[in-house]
Amino acid sequence: xxxxxxxDVKHVTRVEGHGNIVVNARDGKVEKVQWQVPEAPRFxxxxxxxxxxxxxxxxxxxxxxxxxxxxxxxxxxxVEAALGIEVSKQTDLIRRLLHYSEQxxxxxxxxxxxxxxxxxxxxxxxxxxxxxxxAVLTIVRAHRVANxxxxxxxxxxxxxxxxxxxGFTRVPSEQQFRHLEQRLRETMADIGAIADVxxxxxxxxxxxxRDTEYVSLRESSVYSFYDGQIVxxxxxxxxIDDWESVANEYVVDxxxxxxxxxxxxxxxxxxxxxxxxNFSQLSDSAKALAGRFGFKQGCCNPYMNTVAQLxxxxxIAESSxxxxxxxxxxxxxxxKVSVKPRAGVGVAAVxxxxxxxxxxxxxxxxxxxxxxNLCIPTNQNHANIQNDFEKLVPEIMDQGQEIVRQRLEMLVxxxxxxxxxxxxxLDVQFVGGESES
Amino acid sequence: MSDEGIGGFIIERLAGEGExxxxxDFVDAGVGGINLLHYMADRRKVILVDCAFMGREPGTMERxxxxxxxxxxxxxxxxxHEADVLKIIEMARQLGRCxxxxxxxxxxxxxxxxxxxxxxxxxARVDDYVAAISKELVV
Numbered sequence: 001x002x003x004x005x006x007x008d009v010k011h012v013t014r015v016e017g018h019g020n021i022v023v024n025a026r027d028g029k030v031e032k033v034q035w036q037v038p039e040a041p042r043f044x045x046x047x048x049x050x051x052x053x054x055x056x057x058x059x060x061x062x063x064x065x066x067x068x069x070x071x072x073x074x075x076x077x078x079v080e081a082a083l084g085i086e087v088s089k090q091t092d093l094i095r096r097l098l099h100y101s102e103q104x105x106x107x108x109x110x111x112x113x114x115x116x117x118x119x120x121x122x123x124x125x126x127x128x129x130x131x132x133x134x135a136v137l138t139i140v141r142a143h144r145v146a147n148x149x150x151x152x153x154x155x156x157x158x159x160x161x162x163x164x165x166x167g168f169t170r171v172p173s174e175q176q177f178r179h180l181e182q183r184l185r186e187t188m189a190d191i192g193a194i195a196d197v198x199x200x201x202x203x204x205x206x207x208x209x210r211d212t213e214y215v216s217l218r219e220s221s222v223y224s225f226y227d228g229q230i231v232x233x234x235x236x237x238x239x240i241d242d243w244e245s246v247a248n249e250y251v252v253d254x255x256x257x258x259x260x261x262x263x264x265x266x267x268x269x270x271x272x273x274x275x276x277x278n279f280s281q282l283s284d285s286a287k288a289l290a291g292r293f294g295f296k297q298g299c300c301n302p303y304m305n306t307v308a309q310l311x312x313x314x315x316i317a318e319s320s321x322x323x324x325x326x327x328x329x330x331x332x333x334x335x336k337v338s339v340k341p342r343a344g345v346g347v348a349a350v351x352x353x354x355x356x357x358x359x360x361x362x363x364x365x366x367x368x369x370x371x372x373n374l375c376i377p378t379n380q381n382h383a384n385i386q387n388d389f390e391k392l393v394p395e396i397m398d399q400g401q402e403i404v405r406q407r408l409e410m411l412v413x414x415x416x417x418x419x420x421x422x423x424x425x426l427d428v429q430f431v432g433g434e435s436e437s
Numbered sequence: 438m439s440d441e442g443i444g445g446f447i448i449e450r451l452a453g454e455g456e457x458x459x460x461x462d463f464v465d466a467g468v469g470g471i472n473l474l475h476y477m478a479d480r481r482k483v484i485l486v487d488c489a490f491m492g493r494e495p496g497t498m499e500r501x502x503x504x505x506x507x508x509x510x511x512x513x514x515x516x517x518h519e520a521d522v523l524k525i526i527e528m529a530r531q532l533g534r535c536x537x538x539x540x541x542x543x544x545x546x547x548x549x550x551x552x553x554x555x556x557x558x559x560x561a562r563v564d565d566y567v568a569a570i571s572k573e574l575v576v
Contacts, residue, residue, distance in 0.1 A: 065467070113471060126524055129531040137532060144475045158467055431507055 003028045005397060007405045011038075012412050013124075019417060021408050023393055033393050035385045035412070037257040045372045053079050053165060053341055053367040060359070060374065061159045064418055066109070068158045069102035069150060070352035071359075073226075078359040079165045082346025083367070088335055091167045093323050096226050098153040098160065099350065100320045103225055104187075105146035106353035107271070107309040107316075110416045111194065112139030115306045118410045119201035135197040142190045142313075145183050152176055166337035174332050181324045184317055188285075191313045195289055198310055202293055205307070206407055209300045210391045212384060213264050214273035215246070217351050223274070223281040223315055225351040231277050233298075234263050240349045243358040247375050259383040260375070266383035269355025270415065271308035272299065286315040302388055303414045309353075341367025352377050354416050378417045385415055440546030440559045443566075444487040450567050451574070458574050473525045474534065482538040484573055485522065486566075489543030496558045497545045498566055500573075506541075542570055 005025035011018040020036040048059055057075040061068040073095060080087065087095075113125045116135075122128050129136050147157045152172050154160025162168045172180070212233075217240075219228035230238040230246055238246050249258040261267065275282075275290075279297035282290070290296070290311045295304060343365045349358050355377030362371040388411055396404055445465050452463035464476050477483050491499055491506075508523045522541075529535035544566065547558035554560070 109471070124524075126528050126531070129528060133532065140474060140532065140534070143471075144478070147472060147475055156465075156467075157472060431505055 005030070005393075005401050005404060007401060007408070009405060009409065012409050019412060021389075021405070021412070023389075023404065023408070025393070025397060028397075030393050030397065033386075033389045034254050035382065035389055037255040037382065039256055041256060045374060048361070048369045048372045051369050053083060053339075053361075053363055053369065056361060056369060056372075057163055057165075058159075058161070063374070063376070065158055066106050066418060067102060067352040067354065067357075069098055069154060069160055070350050070357055072154075072160050072163050073099055074348045074350045074352075074357050074359045075361075076163050076165055077348035077350070078346040078361050079363075080346065081348055082344040082361055082363050083165060083339060083342055084344065085166050085339060087167060090171070090327065090330075090332065090335065093327055094153060094168065094171055095163075097320055097323050097327075098150065098163075099226055100316045100323075101146050101149035101153065103353050104313055104316050105143060105150060106416075107313050108139060108143045108146060108194070110353075111198065111306055111309055111313075112136070112143070114416070115413055116198075116201075118406075118413065119198070119204045132197065135194070138190050138193045138197075142187050142194065145187045145190075149180060149183070152180060164337060164339075166339045167335050168337075171332060171334065174328055177324050177327055177332065181321060181328075184321055184324075188314070188317045191310075191317060194313070195292065195310055198307065199292055202307075205301075205303050206410065207301070208303060208388075208392055208395070208407075208411075210302070210388055212300050212302075212387075213262060213267040214276045215262060215267045215269050215380070216273040216277045216356055217349060218278055222319065223278050223283075223286075225274075225316075227350070230349070230356070232262060232267070233273075233276050236263060240358070241347050243347065243349060243375065244360075244373070247358065247380060249375060249379070255382060257382055258375075258379050259386075260380040261383055266387045267380065268302065268384040268415075269377045269380045270305055271312050271353075272302065272305040273355060274351060275299070275308040275311060282311065283315050283318040285318055286311050289314045302384075302411060305414045305416065309416070341365065352418075354378055354418050355380060376418070378415070381415050381417065385412060385417075439548040439550055439552035439554065440544070440556050441488045441549045443544050443546070443555060443559055443563075444485075446555065446563065447486050447566055447570065450563070451571065454571075457571075461574055470522065470525060473522065474529055474532075477526075477529055477536055477539075478534045480536045482540070483536045484540045484542065484570065486542045486570060487522070487544070488546050488549070489541075491543050491545050493545040495545050495547035495556075496562050498562075498569065499543050499545075500569075501541055501543065503539055503541065540573060542566070542573075 005023050007023035009021040018039050022034045024032040056079055057072040060075045061072040063071050117124050117128055120131055151157045155162040214233040217224040217228040218231040246262050247260040249260050252259055293307050295307055345362045347360045357377055358375040360373040364370050448463050448465050466476055503523055503526045508521050547556040
């Protein structure tokens with residue numbers, strides 16, 4: 001019987017941003033279990049004050065280097081809501097297609113580069129190359145297609161530059177959409193190959209369940225990533241305009257990031273939440289993929305979020321092909337956009353890869369932003385991660401400190417948290433050089 | 438982050454003179470470290486220009502190959518944003534997707550504080566950096 005645990009992980013690797021895990025147990029009794037976020041606040045809501053409605057999506061896209069398209073899209077939609085702008089059917093479809101590219105990019109990246117090393121028992125994707133080179137090459141290929149797809153529509157891979165209130169500065173040609181269609185068909189085969197690899201290590205997914213409220217968007221006609229009503233697996237619904245009374249953000253001592261709760265003391269967002277709320281709207285191939293894993297609606301195992309992302313990859317490819325067909329069947333045209341500023345408040349939501357994302361802005365009569373409120377998915381998951389920790393640690397502490405640490409790290413990674421984005425740079429010493437110590 | 442943006446600044450300058458160079462793509466690789474894998478794939482030679490802590494005088498630019506340095510980045514590979522360029526190059530080699538030649542130009546920053554402009558030290562030397570790097574671009 002293990003009686004002592006002293007876990008102090010600073011910081012958890014293979015997540016975006018900085019998060020710590022602290023566990024102390026003495027005499028077989030858990031004294032402290034904490035999921036901590038020590039990131040400094042970034043004050044984007046202050047940065048946008050005084051800026052023109054035209055600049056908002058460009059600034060807030062810098063919140064994240066993985067889900068910059070989601071931030072740009074939701075900001076553009078919120079600005080349009082504030083200014084009373086309706087967009088064309090073509091704009092709506094191409095934006096959805098752009099959004100799908102990011103979902104695929106992010107999911108493949110999480111499954112392949114961040115989560116897979118846990119399943120194969122290695123520290124990162126670099127040593128994974130030695131163990132499963134073909135699998136890594138498939139991941140790299142699918143990720144590259146998603147990147148090129150984002151660049152085609154957004155103007156660059158991350159931080160899109162073609163999105164403007166009212167539409168796009170330019171849209172791809174029909175020939176470019178046909179080429180994308182071909183690449184997507186090839187990628188569907190790669191998603192199947194990735195599913196084979198994940199299935200071969202599915203036994204490594206820990207068996208853990210905790211009854212949870214899952215929250216996501218829902219649209220009437222499609223498995224939603226882009227719009228809709230806020231829904232919960234507890235049976236509640238809310239309009240996007242009322243998101244602040246859904247998230248109910250609050251602060252806690254152990255975290256610089258805000259926490260959220262709706263009907264219980266926490267809720268979860270992300271791929272598993274979407275899967276649990278909107279399973280019936282998945283395509284046949286996505287449902288079949290879920291079936292291979294015995295993965296059913298109502299699953300309360302947070303580790304299965306990674307499998308939910310895999311299921312969504314199949315959904316994304318199929319839905320994207322449908323949109324391209326629709327665009328090509330009516331023809332793609334360049335559309336002129338004319339926008340006039342006015343005073344107003346606008347709210348919008350999209351499903352970022354990691355879950356529901358809310359933006360709210362207020363503008364004065366000149367179109368200058370006077371206030372903003374943004375709520376990212378990872379902040380909505382922090383309290384739920386803490387609650388998972390509190391149930392999981394007593395259940396597995398007999399397995400020893402190393403297993404507890406590994407399972408907790410894996411759990412955090414399963415949520416695919418995007419705690420913060422930062423710039424990167426080289427930090428080197430010259431081999432044998434004078435600055436080497 | 439002030440001088441941390443020097444890479445993008447130089448690429449913009451070089452891309453603006455693009456007609457001077459043949460068969461060269463100028464890519465602002467942003468901050469998405471792992472994307473370097475895709476940018477480097479199927480190329481003969483890659484030249485990386487970035488801000489680098491090298492223990493040199495601020496403003497110094499060094500030309501080196503990946504094998505000439507070792508990373509001392511404390512948070513290397515913590516996440517995909519902290520992906521270490523040297524690790525990505527190693528991974529590209531293992532995958533058989535690495536260019537034959539990689540040259541890195543590292544520029545020692547004077548400031549990486551929260552600023553939208555380059556520091557005076559770095560801004561004053563941009564012409565020198567561009568001139569030195571452009572020599573590398575002539576085959």
